[in-house]
Amino acid sequence: MDEIIKIENISQLYEMMYQRKPLHPLVGVIDFSKDNIRAYNEMKVSMGFYSVMFKNLCPGSMRYGRNYYDFQEGTLFFTAPNQVVVMENLEDSDDVNGWALIFHPDLIRGTSLNAKMKEYSFFSYDVYEA
Helix, strand or coil: CCCEEEECCHHHHHHHCCCCCCCECCEEEEEHHHCCHHHHCCCEEEECCEEEEEEEECCCEEEECCEEEECCCCEEEEECCCCEEEEECCCCCCCCEEEEEEECHHHCCCCHHHHHHHHCHHHCCHHHHC
């Protein structure tokens, strides 16, 4: 699949993942065990918000920039708004588990954290592209 699916806000992601409506429009928590991860195989996704994901068991891999990550032993994974992530080689499994904390840039706009976000290299795959 070459098309990039753009998810602009947290409510769109919740709807796509068949999760209940988020309690707040700018921040959310996703439980990956409550989703059919196989539905996202080979999907290229760009999200308009930050994510901090912990995935422990996920039958497949994720491509972020030019690197691949597997989640068999646990991974902490960060993305910034508008970066492209591709899920690959996903298999049907009831053993998928992990969590994502997601937050829209508007949540930190005007704060000192917003001014420092570019300093946190773990939100960028630029270092791997060189």
